[in-house]
Every structure is written in C-alpha cells, then in structure tokens.
Amino acid sequence: DAGVIQSPRHEVTEMGQEVTLRCKPISGHNSLFWYRQTMMRGLELLIYFNNNVPIDDSGMPEDRFSAKMPNASFSTLKIQPSEPRDSAVYFCASWGRASTGANVLTFGAGSRLTVL
Amino acid sequence: AQTVTQSQPEMSVQEAETVTLSCTYDTSESDYYLFWYKQPPSRQMILVIRQEAYKQQNATENRFSVNFQKAAKSFSLKISDSQLGDAAMYFCAYRSAWPGNTPLVFGKGTRLSVIA
Numbered sequence: 001d002a003g004v005i006q007s008p009r010h011e012v013t014e015m016g017q018e019v020t021l022r023c024k025p026i027s028g029h030n031s032l033f034w035y036r037q038t039m040m041r042g043l044e045l046l047i048y049f050n051n052n053v054p055i056d057d058s059g060m061p062e063d064r065f066s067a068k069m070p071n072a073s074f075s076t077l078k079i080q081p082s083e084p085r086d087s088a089v090y091f092c093a094s095w096g097r098a099s100t101g102a103n104v105l106t107f108g109a110g111s112r113l114t115v116l
Numbered sequence: 117a118q119t120v121t122q123s124q125p126e127m128s129v130q131e132a133e134t135v136t137l138s139c140t141y142d143t144s145e146s147d148y149y150l151f152w153y154k155q156p157p158s159r160q161m162i163l164v165i166r167q168e169a170y171k172q173q174n175a176t177e178n179r180f181s182v183n184f185q186k187a188a189k190s191f192s193l194k195i196s197d198s199q200l201g202d203a204a205m206y207f208c209a210y211r212s213a214w215p216g217n218t219p220l221v222f223g224k225g226t227r228l229s230v231i232a
Contacts, residue, residue: 031217037159043207043222050217089159095217098163105151105211105220107161 006092006108014116018080021090021111024073029096033105034067034077037089046090049075082115089113118143120210122223129198130231136183137193137226139208147213150184150191151220156204164206167191169213195228203230 005024069075129135152164
C-alpha cells in the first residue's frame with residue numbers, strides 16, 4: 001500500500017488566495033482525520049470523518065476553513081481566503097488495519113502551507 | 117475529556133545509551149489505546165509502538181519498549197542502544213476504545229537529541 005497520500009507537499013500563496021489541500025487515505029480505512037501542526041499550538045485536530053461523514057468539525061478555526069470527503073478515497077481541506085496565520089503543516093491521517101493486523105493511525109507526509 | 121501530558125520538552129542521550137521519555141494521561145475510561153509516534157526532521161509522523169490498555173504485558177518493538185502503569189496512568193517509552201537516527205520529536209497519544217474511530221489525543225511532544 002502506498003500509504004496516505006497528500007498533495008501538494010509544499011504550497012506558497014499570497015494572503016486572500018484560495019488553498020486546497022488533498023488527501024487519499026489508505027484503502028479500507030474508514031476514518032479520516034485532518035490535523036494542523038504549528039510550533040505555537042502543536043498538533044491540533046481540525047475535523048474527522050467516519051465512513052465519509054463529518055463527525056466533528058469543532059476544531060476548524062473559522063468559517064474560512066471547510067473540508068469534504070465525497071468518497072472513501074478522497075478528501076479536501078479548503079481555506080478561502082487564506083491568511084498568514086494559516087501557515088502551518090497540515091496532516092491527513094487515516095485509521096484502520098495496518099500490515100501487522102492492528103488498527104493504527106497512519107499519517108500522510110503533510111502539506112506545508114506558507115501564506116505571505 | 118482526556119488529556120495527555122509530556123513533561124519533558126527536551127531530552128538528550130549519548131549514542132548507544134538508554135533514554136526514557138515520560139507520558140501521563142488522564143481518563144476515566146478502562147479500555148483505550150496508547151501510542152508513541154516519532155517525527156524526525158522530515159516531519160513524517162511514524163508510529164513507534166502501540167499498547168492496548170487491557171493487555172498487562174508491555175509492548176516492545178526492537179529497541180523500543182514501554183512501561184505501562186495503568187493505575188498510575190503512565191506510559192513511558194524506553195529507547196535502548198540509542199542511535200543518531202532516533203533524534204526526533206516524540207509524541208505520546210491516547211485513543212478511546214469506544215466509541216469506535218474516535219480521534220487520537222496527542223501530547224505536546226518531547227524533542228530528543230542524540231549525541232555522538
């Protein structure tokens with residue numbers, strides 16, 4: 001399995017622009033999580049989905065943030081309009097059975113966002 | 117709500133020596149999972165070890181082992197024969213066993229340096 005795939009790996013944009021981050025979870029994993037990591041706040045849970053349904057979006061900082069999961073193999077996190085304080089590393093992770101047989105949370109490589 | 121505390125923001129260890137990273141958590145639940153994740157400078161989040169609360173036996177993965185003290189709500193990570201590649205940020209995490217597919221709660225991390 002290719003693991004959790006995120007794109008883009010790096011994004012540099014200007015304030016006010018729309019940013020879309022993409023995630024492909026591991027096939028067969030039925031829960032997907034979006035986290036944000038900054039030096040100041042550490043790892044923060046933004047939103048998570050079970051079976052493509054959003055369960056808890058209380059971590060989404062503002063209405064400028066939105067997330068969708070139209071099917072089991074794809075999710076997006078959108079920021080519109082972006083602001084410099086949104087600069088962070090955004091991780092997507094999926095929960096499910098690993099090669100060991102145990103259920104674990106597997107992270108993507110992250111998308112580093114810089115908003116100028 | 118559950119919380120995870122890592123009281124050591126930074127630790128260092130000499131190469132080939134042993135180091136223990138501390139983690140405590142707060143919960144009223146009896147069944148849960150505990151994890152240690154490693155984040156090297158590449159920023160990839162890598163699962164190091166996993167422990168199920170109902171198992172009394174401490175988990176081990178090669179040079180990594182845990183000391184799980186359920187009554188004390190303590191879950192420390194021991195790294196034996198430390199290697200330069202072990203230098204990373206280490207996160208302790210908690211997950212409820214029920215309901216299913218709930219998010220992991222992460223500590224703020226411990227930065228481990230390995231001295232040659």
